[in-house]
Amino acid sequence: MRHRKVGRQLRRSPEQRLSLLRNLAQSLIQHGAIETTEAKAKELRPFVEKLITKAKEGTLHSRRLAARHVHQRAVNDKLFQEVAPKFATRQGGYTRILKTGHRKGDGAEMARIELMPETK
Numbered sequence: 001m002r003h004r005k006v007g008r009q010l011r012r013s014p015e016q017r018l019s020l021l022r023n024l025a026q027s028l029i030q031h032g033a034i035e036t037t038e039a040k041a042k043e044l045r046p047f048v049e050k051l052i053t054k055a056k057e058g059t060l061h062s063r064r065l066a067a068r069h070v071h072q073r074a075v076n077d078k079l080f081q082e083v084a085p086k087f088a089t090r091q092g093g094y095t096r097i098l099k100t101g102h103r104k105g106d107g108a109e110m111a112r113i114e115l116m117p118e119t120k
Helices: 014-031 038-057 060-067 073-086
Strands: 033-037 095-102 109-115
Touching: 014 033, 014 038, 014 073, 014 109, 033 038, 038 060, 038 073, 038 095, 038 109, 060 073
Parallel strands: none
Antiparallel strands: 033 109, 095 109
16 A cells, blocks of 8 residues: 555656656756656656755755755756745745657657746
């Protein structure tokens, strides 16, 4: 039974799953949008939104907590200097998922996850 088991396994071990989410998060922060499978995008959304919420605090402690998952220094700096100020007034909902259809090779549901545009 799966009682109280939250999240998708994505057919990976816990270490591989965490590594996948870290790499996807870095790519999303670096490029602003990525295309991946729908299941990966749905797992990535809360992972990235928690990172952005930490970055909005802007403290040294929150920077170190974010550095646990964002290992590239340039991407971590971009998270704190560009992405977090963009969402300073927003109380969540920093990303959106757009379904893009099926992948040609195996028919997997594909989706584009992107950071929301600035609100004025």
